Amino acid sequence: MLLSLALIFLVGMSLGKLFQLMGLPQLLGMLLTGILLGPGVLNLLDPTILALSTDLRQIALIIILIRAGLNLDVYDLKKVGRPAILMCFIPACFEIIGMLLLGPRFFGLSLLDAAILGTVIAAVSPAVIVPRMLKLMETNYGTKKSIPQMILAGASVDDVFVIILFTAFMGLAQGESITAAHLLNIPIAIVLGIFVGVFLGFMLAKIFTFLRIRDTGKVIILLSLSFLLVTCEQWLSGIVSFSGLLAVMALGVTLNQLKQAVTIRLSLKFSKLWSGAEILLFVLVGALINLDYARNAGFLAVLIVVGSLFFRIVGVFVSLIGTNLDRKEKIFTAIAYTPKATVQAAIGGLPLAMGLASGEIILTVAVLSIVVTAPLGAILMDKTYRSFLSKD
Numbered sequence: 001m002l003l004s005l006a007l008i009f010l011v012g013m014s015l016g017k018l019f020q021l022m023g024l025p026q027l028l029g030m031l032l033t034g035i036l037l038g039p040g041v042l043n044l045l046d047p048t049i050l051a052l053s054t055d056l057r058q059i060a061l062i063i064i065l066i067r068a069g070l071n072l073d074v075y076d077l078k079k080v081g082r083p084a085i086l087m088c089f090i091p092a093c094f095e096i097i098g099m100l101l102l103g104p105r106f107f108g109l110s111l112l113d114a115a116i117l118g119t120v121i122a123a124v125s126p127a128v129i130v131p132r133m134l135k136l137m138e139t140n141y142g143t144k145k146s147i148p149q150m151i152l153a154g155a156s157v158d159d160v161f162v163i164i165l166f167t168a169f170m171g172l173a174q175g176e177s178i179t180a181a182h183l184l185n186i187p188i189a190i191v192l193g194i195f196v197g198v199f200l201g202f203m204l205a206k207i208f209t210f211l212r213i214r215d216t217g218k219v220i221i222l223l224s225l226s227f228l229l230v231t232c233e234q235w236l237s238g239i240v241s242f243s244g245l246l247a248v249m250a251l252g253v254t255l256n257q258l259k260q261a262v263t264i265r266l267s268l269k270f271s272k273l274w275s276g277a278e279i280l281l282f283v284l285v286g287a288l289i290n291l292d293y294a295r296n297a298g299f300l301a302v303l304i305v306v307g308s309l310f311f312r313i314v315g316v317f318v319s320l321i322g323t324n325l326d327r328k329e330k331i332f333t334a335i336a337y338t339p340k341a342t343v344q345a346a347i348g349g350l351p352l353a354m355g356l357a358s359g360e361i362i363l364t365v366a367v368l369s370i371v372v373t374a375p376l377g378a379i380l381m382d383k384t385y386r387s388f389l390s391k392d
Helices: 002-021 026-037 047-051 053-071 074-080 082-086 090-107 111-122 126-139 147-173 180-210 215-235 244-258 260-288 291-319 327-336 342-347 359-388
Strands: none
Touching (some): 002 260, 026 260, 047 053, 047 260, 053 126, 053 244, 053 260, 082 147, 090 111, 090 147, 090 291, 111 147, 111 291, 111 342, 111 359, 126 147, 126 327, 147 180, 147 244, 147 327, 147 342, 180 215, 180 244, 215 260, 244 260, 260 342, 291 327, 327 359
16 A cells, blocks of 8 residues: 555656646646556556545545635625626536437437436536636736636535535436425535534634644644534435535635634645645546546547537536626636546446446546546646736
8 A cells, every 4th residue: 555655646746747847737647647557557556545545535625625715715706796606506507408418319318317427527626626726816817806716616516516416316317206305405505514614614713813723733623624524414414415525615715714814824734735635636536547438438428528518618608697707718717617527536436336227328428528628627727827817
């Protein structure tokens, strides 16, 4: 296991830096590391690491969401208003509708299977988006119109919305029925997640005011609470809908409002943690990629990924109707809403594991959506932000 971790970090960091020197995103090198070290090629990763892959990837995701919350100002979101709310739901709905139209035509899927596939690939990747939006906020690109803040908030709720729909559709495929309670779970999960996160953020702000705790201790407390929140989501499953990841981000946002000087220092520490977590996340995502599945699916699977992205982009433009964003800013927002990675890696294999007839197709398209959109979205964001967004 220790050898596997050494290979993940050494090779992942080296290939990431090589790709960066070539003018490409580091995550491409990390994904390639996972493919090379994973079961599909060299098979050098310890099975224990692969068995823990889901938990390790979730830890990395928690780190970047805490950092996002610590850097997100509620005042900036208030300035955006309606579009920030629409970005949480509209683009994902458009992409699912696109899959309902394309899935039966390309792969002969039933409408239900197409809906499941749509929810699998509709979620954007916080792991790709969040670091780039934080960079824009730090360098003041697009911040006057709160563009990176809007994308940060929308991407977080987008994932919650899509995962709840996925759960409902999978239940329907297993003979359950979708009731009003299923639909009610979406706002309940969002509201409860935000409420719990705000409450804990308020309590932590009080504790940090009255007790002298080193910043390292504060980081450990934040991580521990965040792990508990995500675990609570699993414990409460089937009882009440609750978004642990949204609570994590709300906790960070609340601390930012109440203890800004502290959160600036904590954000720097989480930025350093992310340097290692990013390598772990994308190498393990790369290790999940089954090259045989990708080859067998071929051109049609790539085409359906690109086709569904077209619907998502239309959804972004619909969400931005009536805003003061110019054409280039809207195009950049649409680009930023395309990368897929973490959610697809987490749930893409569940339909196959649960015996769904279309499970192999769903897994294949989910994997290809990562391979196509994560690098493409990252490259386009990195190459266009200077020319498409104004520096404030």
